[in-house]
Amino acid sequence: MSAEVEVDQVLVIARDIFSSMIDGEAGFLESWVGEPPVLAEPVVAWVDLRGPWSGRAALRTETPTAHNLSRALLGMSADEEVSDADLADAVGELANVVGGNVKALLPEGGKLGLPEVAAELPLTADAVLMHGVALAWRGRPLVVEIWALPTLDQP
Template identity: 50%
Template sequence: MSSTALFGAEQITAIAEEVFAAMVDGETGALNPWLDGPVTLTNPLHAWVELQVELPSRVLLTTERETADDLARALLAMEPDEPVSEDDLVDAFGEVANVVGGNLKALLPVHGKLALPQVSADAPSAEGATPIDDVALSWRGRLLTVSVWTL
């Protein structure tokens, strides 16, 4: 079975909600569907992990840099106004992408491997990639997208 048959918006959303409840917020309800319409990110940050499976895929999380900083603070149990180092930001945002990707990979009958997570202000190359699905979510009222691509 291909990843396109398993990774629909419903599965992506459910896994993201579970990951945020378990890792980030400690409770359900902080991650919800985005209902505010299209938004252009002014300072985007991307975190992704590639699934080395029968049909190679990429799980990509995208949000504003400020939101990623807050995500790192929440994950690392930092104070709301505490500065976030670049290393902490990369580690935290990359780990969230890694866990979401790992949980999606677990849906596949043959699990394969995950590559190391990447974090960058530049989106990964879309050359040769095909979008499977893209979900817009609201984390604490701010946009976070989770998309899955075949490579």
């Protein structure tokens, strides 16, 4: 089975999440203009989807942007230090919500794993990038990816 998720749907999901969870209003998350960004000091958060279709929803950004997202999501002040635990909780929750929305679009559902956060996205050799949506949050680079991971398929 293949994912029935279109790139436009990924963009809508991301915009809805950011307007409701991060910014409180629409307009701060837009499509990236130009070549997809190369991320310095990357942070990636992901959640696996298992079932008739298995894959991974991932959110990539740079560490300073991940700190700003964490502050916004957790209601912290602009100068407040973000701990590793706060960063993992915040960007992990964003990936979790993206994954949950992607799962809702699949005709046969499945199960959502727990969010994980690291500097790199671990992928198997059979991983296939279904969608990579380059975005700009308040001018900062952010990429939402949907991967098909056949090795996660369950009977």
